[in-house]
Amino acid sequence: MNFVNDRDFARQLDQVDPLREYRHQFHIPQRNGQPLIYFCGNSLGLQPKAARTALDRELTVWQHLAVEGWFDQDTTLQNEPWLAIHERSKPALAHIVGATEAEVCAMNNLTVNMHLLLTSFYRPTATRNRILTISGDFPSDQYALETHIRSRGLDPAKVLIEVTPHAGEDTWRMATILAAIEQHADDLALVLLSGVHYYTGQAFDMASVARLAQQHNVPVGFDLAHAVGNVPLHLHDWGVDFAFWCSYKYLNSGPGGVAGLFVHEKHHADTNVPRLAGWWGYDQSRRFEMTKGFVAMPGADGWQVSTPTVLAMAVHTAAVQLTAEASMPTLRLKSERLTAYLHFLVRDLVQVITPDDPAQRGCQLSLLIPANGKTVFGQLTEEGIIGDWREPNCIRLAPTPLYNTFEEVWQVGNALSRLLTIG
Structure with missing residues (x-):
C-alpha cells in the first residue's frame, strides 16, 4: 500500500476498515473528557465492555447459589455451573x-x-x-x-x-x-x-x-x-x-x-x-x-x-x-497495515529497532531516542498519547487492531514529528 502522511488519508482507511466497529466494544480511557490515544496494548489491553456484564453474572450466581454455583443450573439465573x-x-x-x-x-x-x-x-x-x-x-x-x-x-x-x-x-x-x-x-x-x-x-x-x-x-x-x-x-x-x-x-x-x-x-x-x-x-x-x-x-x-x-x-x-x-486473519491484516503506516510516518524521525519486514513483527514498534527519549515520552503522555517506556532509551508503541485507528496512528506520527523537531 502507498501511504500518505495526511489525516484525510488515514480517515479514509478507517472508513473501509472491516474491524472499525470493534472499537466501540471497548472502554477507551479519557482525560478531561477526551479519549486518550492508547498504544499500550502490548502491556495492558483495554477493558471490553462485555467484561462487566460477564463479571456481574457470576457475582449474581455467587450471591444466590453460593457453593452450589459449582454444580447447579438455575433457570432464573440462566447460569452455567x-x-x-x-x-x-x-x-x-x-x-x-x-x-x-x-x-x-x-x-x-x-x-x-x-x-x-x-x-x-x-x-x-x-x-x-x-x-x-x-x-x-x-x-x-x-x-x-x-x-x-x-x-x-x-x-x-x-x-x-x-x-x-x-x-x-x-x-x-x-x-x-x-x-x-x-x-x-x-x-x-x-x-x-x-x-x-x-x-x-x-x-x-x-x-x-x-x-x-x-x-x-x-x-x-x-x-x-x-x-x-x-x-x-x-x-x-x-x-x-x-x-x-x-x-x-x-x-x-x-x-x-x-x-x-x-x-x-x-x-x-x-x-x-x-x-x-x-x-x-x-x-x-x-x-x-x-x-x-x-x-x-x-x-x-x-x-x-x-x-x-x-x-x-x-x-x-x-x-x-x-x-x-474478529478472527486472527482479519486482525493480522489490519495490524500489518496499522504498524506499516506508523513505520512510514516515523522511520525518518527516529531509529526503529523493530524489523522492517512485516512478517518479523506484530503490532509493536520500538523506537530508540538516545538523547532525550524520556522527555519525549513524557510530552507524548501529556498530549494524551499512551505508550510504554523501557530503559534506557526506548519508547514502545503498539497500535492494536481491535480498538486503534489509522487516524490515531497519523496523530502519533504527527506528534512525534513536532516534538522531535522542537527537541
Missing part, C-alpha cells in the same frame, strides 16, 4: 493459537504455567541437559529458567545457551538461531524462547525453530506473552510441544488476568510425562472421590493444579471471544 468454567474459553483459544480444544486450557498465570511445563518437558540427562534460548528475553523467563535449572541441581551458567544478536545489531537473525540449534543439537534437552520479543517487538519464525528442533528430537516450547492475539499461530500444525501465555495484553482479559497453556496432543496419552499435579487436574469424573494416586484429566486440562478463579475466568472468556470473533 462453574465446574467446567475452564471449558468456556477453549473454542476461542483454539482459534487464536491454532490448536485443538483439547490442547489448550486457561489457568494460573504465565510464570506458574512456565514452571509446570518445564517440569514436564525439560528432562535433562547426563549427556543432554542444555536449554537453548535467546539473550535478553523477558526477565520473568530469565528468572524462571535460572531457578528451575538450579532446582534440578544444575548450573545455569553451564546449562543455558543464550543466542545473541550480531555485534551492532538490535535483533536476531533467524539463521543464527537455527545454526545454534544445529551446533548444539547433541547437547540440547530443550529449545525455549519467546514468540515475539518484548523489547524489540521482533517476531521469530516459530515454525522453522519447531521444525528444526523436531528433526533433532529436541522438545520445543514458546512464551507467547507478546505473540498470542498478535501474530499468526499454528501451534498444532507446527508440532510445538508446549506453549504458555498471559492474557492481559492483546487478549484484553484484565490486569493479572488468567493465563493459558498449550500441550500438543502427541503428549496427551503419555502417562510417563512428569508433572507437578494438583486437585483440579485430576480426572473430573472421579475428583470428589478424594483418593490417593494422581489420575490426570485428558489433554491440557490435566496440567491444571488449582481451583479456577471464577471471576477472572468470566472476564477472560468474554475478552477472548471478541478476538476469536
Whole structure:
C-alpha cells in the first residue's frame, strides 16, 4: 500500500476498515473528557465492555447459589455451573493459537504455567541437559529458567545457551538461531524462547525453530506473552510441544488476568510425562472421590493444579471471544497495515529497532531516542498519547487492531514529528 502522511488519508482507511466497529466494544480511557490515544496494548489491553456484564453474572450466581454455583443450573439465573468454567474459553483459544480444544486450557498465570511445563518437558540427562534460548528475553523467563535449572541441581551458567544478536545489531537473525540449534543439537534437552520479543517487538519464525528442533528430537516450547492475539499461530500444525501465555495484553482479559497453556496432543496419552499435579487436574469424573494416586484429566486440562478463579475466568472468556470473533486473519491484516503506516510516518524521525519486514513483527514498534527519549515520552503522555517506556532509551508503541485507528496512528506520527523537531 502507498501511504500518505495526511489525516484525510488515514480517515479514509478507517472508513473501509472491516474491524472499525470493534472499537466501540471497548472502554477507551479519557482525560478531561477526551479519549486518550492508547498504544499500550502490548502491556495492558483495554477493558471490553462485555467484561462487566460477564463479571456481574457470576457475582449474581455467587450471591444466590453460593457453593452450589459449582454444580447447579438455575433457570432464573440462566447460569452455567462453574465446574467446567475452564471449558468456556477453549473454542476461542483454539482459534487464536491454532490448536485443538483439547490442547489448550486457561489457568494460573504465565510464570506458574512456565514452571509446570518445564517440569514436564525439560528432562535433562547426563549427556543432554542444555536449554537453548535467546539473550535478553523477558526477565520473568530469565528468572524462571535460572531457578528451575538450579532446582534440578544444575548450573545455569553451564546449562543455558543464550543466542545473541550480531555485534551492532538490535535483533536476531533467524539463521543464527537455527545454526545454534544445529551446533548444539547433541547437547540440547530443550529449545525455549519467546514468540515475539518484548523489547524489540521482533517476531521469530516459530515454525522453522519447531521444525528444526523436531528433526533433532529436541522438545520445543514458546512464551507467547507478546505473540498470542498478535501474530499468526499454528501451534498444532507446527508440532510445538508446549506453549504458555498471559492474557492481559492483546487478549484484553484484565490486569493479572488468567493465563493459558498449550500441550500438543502427541503428549496427551503419555502417562510417563512428569508433572507437578494438583486437585483440579485430576480426572473430573472421579475428583470428589478424594483418593490417593494422581489420575490426570485428558489433554491440557490435566496440567491444571488449582481451583479456577471464577471471576477472572468470566472476564477472560468474554475478552477472548471478541478476538476469536474478529478472527486472527482479519486482525493480522489490519495490524500489518496499522504498524506499516506508523513505520512510514516515523522511520525518518527516529531509529526503529523493530524489523522492517512485516512478517518479523506484530503490532509493536520500538523506537530508540538516545538523547532525550524520556522527555519525549513524557510530552507524548501529556498530549494524551499512551505508550510504554523501557530503559534506557526506548519508547514502545503498539497500535492494536481491535480498538486503534489509522487516524490515531497519523496523530502519533504527527506528534512525534513536532516534538522531535522542537527537541
